[in-house]
Amino acid sequence: MIKLTEIYRLDEKLENVSNKRFFWVPKLGGKDFKPGDIVPKFTGIMESFDVEEVFEEIREDEFPDRPSRLNNNFVYPTIEGALADFEDRFYEVEATGKVFYTDLTLWSEGEDIYYGHDEEATSNVIREYWKGSLHIDKNTEAIIDGVVKIVKRINR
Secondary structure (H helix, E strand, O other): OOOOOOOEEOOOOEEEEEEEEEEEOOOOOOOOOOOOOEOOOEOOOHHHHHHHHHHHHHHHHHOOOOOOOOOEEEEEOOHHHHHHHOOOOEEEEEEEEEEEEEEOHHHHHHHHHHHOOOHHHHHHHHHHHHHOOOEEOOOEEEEEEEEEEEEEEEOO
């Protein structure tokens, strides 16, 4: 039985961590990872790359202290987040580096509005995404600019 963590608040949206535990969900069909393996960096999704570019432009212009979404790792600070995104497996991981916490639902909302061709509304949602989150729950993602290693595979 998996024990769920409680919702909590952070003191900072950005932090430097050393060997902090998170949860990571690989995409379907990927390789099986073993303890000690390094998690590959996210390089973008081809179908959404134009949206990633807009997110990146706003980050570079207005939030340069935040780690990029590209060439970094996305993890969940709670097991509930991993369970919500669970496909065929997920892992407990250990991260060292710079961490930024934000609401992952704002990515989907920004993507939907972008394809609806409302530039101003898209930019506003993206700004909210980059402002980050102090409230940690199943909708929180953490972007890690550093190294993420597999601790163990988690099965239901």
